[in-house]
Amino acid sequence: MPHKHAPESQDYSGETLDSVVRGHFEGTLTRREAILRASALGLSMSGLAALLAAEPAGADPLTKRSPALEKRSAAITPVRGGTYTEAYLLTPTKLNTVHGPFADEYYPAFFDNVILKDPEGNIVPDLAESWTISPDGLTVTLKIRQGLKYWSGAPDDAVTIASCLESQRDGGPNTAFLTGVSSFTAGPDNTVLIKLKHPWYGVLNTMATVWMVSANPAYAAKYGNSYGTAGTVDGSGPFILESFDPATAVVGKRNPNYSTIMPFVSNKGPAYLDKVQWNVVLDAATRSSEIEAGTVDCVTQPSLENVAGFKANPNLVVVDLPQIANYYIALNQTRTDLGFNNPQVRQAISHAIDRRGLVEAVFFGYAVPTYGPLFPADSRYNPAVEAYNQYDPEKAKALLKAAGHKSISFEIWTQPDEFQENLLQAIAGNLQDVGINMNVLVQETVGFFPGLATSEAFMFEWLFDDAISIIAFVLSLPTATYTGPSPASRKAVAEYFSATTLASSNHAARQMQVAIASELPIIPLVTPNQVWVHNSKVHGLQPTNTMIYPRWNDVWIEP
Amino acid sequence: MGRFVLHRFLYSCVLLLVVSALVFFGLRVAPGSVMQTVTNPYSQEKFIKTAEAKRLGLDKPLLDQYLLFLGHVVTGRLGLSLVSGLPISTIIRHAAVRTAELAAAAILLTYGFAIPFGVLAGWRRNSVVDRLLLVIAVLGMGVPNFFLAVLLIQVFAVKLHWLPVAGSTGFDSLILPAVVLSAEAVAINFRLMRSSVLDEVHREYIQSLRARGVSERRITWRHSLRNALPPVIALAGVMIRTIVGYSMIVEVIFSWPGLGFQLVNSVLQRDYTLAQMLALLLAAVVIAGNFLADVGHRLADPRIRGQGGRA
Numbered sequence: 001m002p003h004k005h006a007p008e009s010q011d012y013s014g015e016t017l018d019s020v021v022r023g024h025f026e027g028t029l030t031r032r033e034a035i036l037r038a039s040a041l042g043l044s045m046s047g048l049a050a051l052l053a054a055e056p057a058g059a060d061p062l063t064k065r066s067p068a069l070e071k072r073s074a075a076i077t078p079v080r081g082g083t084y085t086e087a088y089l090l091t092p093t094k095l096n097t098v099h100g101p102f103a104d105e106y107y108p109a110f111f112d113n114v115i116l117k118d119p120e121g122n123i124v125p126d127l128a129e130s131w132t133i134s135p136d137g138l139t140v141t142l143k144i145r146q147g148l149k150y151w152s153g154a155p156d157d158a159v160t161i162a163s164c165l166e167s168q169r170d171g172g173p174n175t176a177f178l179t180g181v182s183s184f185t186a187g188p189d190n191t192v193l194i195k196l197k198h199p200w201y202g203v204l205n206t207m208a209t210v211w212m213v214s215a216n217p218a219y220a221a222k223y224g225n226s227y228g229t230a231g232t233v234d235g236s237g238p239f240i241l242e243s244f245d246p247a248t249a250v251v252g253k254r255n256p257n258y259s260t261i262m263p264f265v266s267n268k269g270p271a272y273l274d275k276v277q278w279n280v281v282l283d284a285a286t287r288s289s290e291i292e293a294g295t296v297d298c299v300t301q302p303s304l305e306n307v308a309g310f311k312a313n314p315n316l317v318v319v320d321l322p323q324i325a326n327y328y329i330a331l332n333q334t335r336t337d338l339g340f341n342n343p344q345v346r347q348a349i350s351h352a353i354d355r356r357g358l359v360e361a362v363f364f365g366y367a368v369p370t371y372g373p374l375f376p377a378d379s380r381y382n383p384a385v386e387a388y389n390q391y392d393p394e395k396a397k398a399l400l401k402a403a404g405h406k407s408i409s410f411e412i413w414t415q416p417d418e419f420q421e422n423l424l425q426a427i428a429g430n431l432q433d434v435g436i437n438m439n440v441l442v443q444e445t446v447g448f449f450p451g452l453a454t455s456e457a458f459m460f461e462w463l464f465d466d467a468i469s470i471i472a473f474v475l476s477l478p479t480a481t482y483t484g485p486s487p488a489s490r491k492a493v494a495e496y497f498s499a500t501t502l503a504s505s506n507h508a509a510r511q512m513q514v515a516i517a518s519e520l521p522i523i524p525l526v527t528p529n530q531v532w533v534h535n536s537k538v539h540g541l542q543p544t545n546t547m548i549y550p551r552w553n554d555v556w557i558e559p
Numbered sequence: 560m561g562r563f564v565l566h567r568f569l570y571s572c573v574l575l576l577v578v579s580a581l582v583f584f585g586l587r588v589a590p591g592s593v594m595q596t597v598t599n600p601y602s603q604e605k606f607i608k609t610a611e612a613k614r615l616g617l618d619k620p621l622l623d624q625y626l627l628f629l630g631h632v633v634t635g636r637l638g639l640s641l642v643s644g645l646p647i648s649t650i651i652r653h654a655a656v657r658t659a660e661l662a663a664a665a666i667l668l669t670y671g672f673a674i675p676f677g678v679l680a681g682w683r684r685n686s687v688v689d690r691l692l693l694v695i696a697v698l699g700m701g702v703p704n705f706f707l708a709v710l711l712i713q714v715f716a717v718k719l720h721w722l723p724v725a726g727s728t729g730f731d732s733l734i735l736p737a738v739v740l741s742a743e744a745v746a747i748n749f750r751l752m753r754s755s756v757l758d759e760v761h762r763e764y765i766q767s768l769r770a771r772g773v774s775e776r777r778i779t780w781r782h783s784l785r786n787a788l789p790p791v792i793a794l795a796g797v798m799i800r801t802i803v804g805y806s807m808i809v810e811v812i813f814s815w816p817g818l819g820f821q822l823v824n825s826v827l828q829r830d831y832t833l834a835q836m837l838a839l840l841l842a843a844v845v846i847a848g849n850f851l852a853d854v855g856h857r858l859a860d861p862r863i864r865g866q867g868g869r870a
Contacts, residue, residue, distance in 0.1 A: 087725075091824055094643055101597055225615075226644040246643050247654065247816035247824070248727065281725055281814050285709065289724045293716045446591030446829045 094228025137199025333484030677752025699746030796852030
């Protein structure tokens with residue numbers, strides 16, 4: 001059947017969610033059309049994205065598992081015990097909540113968040129049971145649950161939590177995202193007071209990110225450079241760090257005293273699993289082999305060319321969702337000789353890029369073309385950005401000509417990553433078609449950031465729970481002059497960071513996306529999917545695209 | 560002989576000192592810094608990076624840091640990893656055990672297969688056994704070890720489920736990495752042993768032994784083997800160097816947490832303290848291997864054992 005093209009004003013009466021999802025899977029509806037129809041039916045972007053993305057073998061697309069597996073799961077009571085083993089794709093970094101360079105996937109196993117987002121994107125309680133915002137918008141009061149303790153038995157209360165959050169604000173990994181906060185302090189009645197420099201509704205989104213956790217600050221002070229390894233960390237999460245070896249594995253054992261109030265988690269007490277273990281397996285092909293051989297329970301980001309085979313394997317379940325991430329290109333706008341300060345040149349480059357082609361050729365379909373700075377499954381996504389940056393080589397040539405450039409030649413930096421290198425080579429091919437010569441230079445990760453300010457262009461992938469914060473931040477990478485004046489974009493970002501209500505915050509978020517899509521201080525490319533492949537005996541694993549990592553309390557393994 | 564050993568030992572020490580300087584300054588000169596690994600890449604706050612550099616001792620002059628490094632080597636107090644904060648001695652101890660296991664297994668496989676099959680092939684020249692072994696040797700030398708690794712993983716781990724894919728979970732996880740690591744060495748040593756035995760087969764002393772009624776088995780496995788061994792022993796230093804060098808690739812493919820795996824990771828992360836210790840340690844192993852091979856060659860070959868000075 002041919003694709004139906006539905007203008008936004010079409011009457012969708014008679015349509016059901018079932019018909020929308022089936023239409024997408026049967027190929028009669030494009031993803032954009034499915035989003036429009038589902039929105040009309042009242043389904044959020046993240047909810048629809050979750051339904052559309054999960055395609056286990058033989059599955060009913062309205063569920064995330066096959067009917068047979070679903071029936072088995074419903075008939076089986078969760079079993080306590082067992083060790084969940086995952087082939088982990090990165091070299092583990094220390095669980096240093098104060099100075100750590102990276103929050104690994106195992107963070108939620110060992111630490112609880114102050115607040116976090118549920119799979120629908122709503123902010124929900126965790127360590128904080130409730131919160132209020134003062135009438136002047138300058139103070140957010142978080143009421144911390146009573147009786148919380150760290151693994152050591154020390155109290156996990158407003159004093160320690162405020163100390164953790166303050167270390168994030170002042171020199172920690174989240175410093176750049178908390179510039180609107182003047183302090184975190186402990187208030188009366190086991191409360192944490194967030195004092196703001198100006199009213200800012202979005203602070204709650206920044207609070208609901210992976211770094212905003214509670215860990216006993218006395219341990220950070222005591223262990224200094226060694227802080228973050230087994231025996232030197234005191235968290236309050238569902239698992240206790242048992243061993244940390246960045247060469248082999250990170251292992252946690254069940255915290256018998258754990259309790260939670262996260263509303264989207266069924267198990268509110270100690271975790272089902274005895275242990276969780278992340279084995280270091282850096283090579284994607286080896287991870288694929290491990291899950292096929294059954295030597296691990298789960299892998300993330302296997303070789304994408306193997307995913308179709310995994311979906312056909314009745315012993316495996318594949319979950320793939322758009323990540324809270326985005327590949328983008330930044331052009332050094334101080335390079336007026338290359339014309340990068342000219343919006344027409346930037347638009348020409350953007351129009352020359354075939355994003356749908358990149359998704360199929362480089363990501364084997366496990367990515368989403370992205371025309372604005374925010375990924376399409378975000379609840380604040382503005383589909384109006386799709387009017388910009390569509391693939392149009394003739395328009396690209398015309399824009400270049402209007403800008404007075406016959407051809408441009410430049411060098412672009414990227415980090416050593418298979419997808420990034422392949423992505424850039426494919427883009428280079430697109431640009432060649434319109435007379436632009438782009439040379440790819442792979443820089444080691446450790447040398448990438450220090451030298452960025454001298455580059456002509458670079459490509460980067462951001463990955464963070466709060467998309468808008470990171471977008472605001474990337475506009476300042478590596479210096480504000482790199483991404484140019486971009487007045488409309490910066491004005492919209494400033495409006496987001498001063499929005500005092502949910503409505504004005506969402507409005508500013510939508511405006512910001514259109515401003516960036518048209519001005520192009522950064523050129524958005526694609527949003528890659530996170531791909532999880534787990535054994536069918538694993539239950540309760542719930543990756544979402546509202547928080548970058550899943551929670552572990554509901555996970556259990558059939559014996 | 561004593562003078563020879565002393566001369567070789569001093570030479571090895573000087574070589575090690577030169578390597579230490581190359582490793583230390585080479586890492587510092589390479590683009591990038593450990594600061595990008597230990598601080599958040601999103602963080603552009605200069606004061607964070609300056610404070611962290613001071614905390615890690617990286618604000619001192621390079622020469623001071625080099626002398627500190629040499630001091631650590633000589634005293635055996637190796638310091639902490641800049642990235643993980645774990646004691647380097649602990650990391651090396653655990654990794655060295657793993658590499659030693661892998662290397663020992665590979666060496667056992669190498670000489671355990673190469674010597675007896677080389678002797679067999681030499682004595683059964685042009686037989687079916689000889690031809691079959693030669694074909695296998697050619698494959699062993701020609702197939703790249705990373706390709707062999709992928710092939711063996713697919714067959715024995717993924718399809719047959721006989722062995723694990725990666726990691727170091729037990730004896731069975733040692734088999735595939737050891738086979739991959741030893742494949743080329745087995746092939747090379749087999750061919751060398753075979754040709755060395757072929758040289759011995761036609762010598763007069765073999766005819767004399769037969770004439771005296773010594774059994775073929777004794778002639779093969781005692782007399783000709785001993786005389787055919789020196790070339791294999793002479794190559795042992797090169798073999799150890801090859802096995803140590805390839806172990807890095809094999810350890811990364813199989814996520815075997817040995818010295819090579821640690822070295823690759825530490826260099827990529829610019830974990831200076833760990834990387835320079837590991838690089839020096841691996842160089843020391845190679846230098847020691849050559850030293851032992853030189854001495855061993857002198858001891859094994861009676862034609863040069865009595866000579867003084869240089870061989």
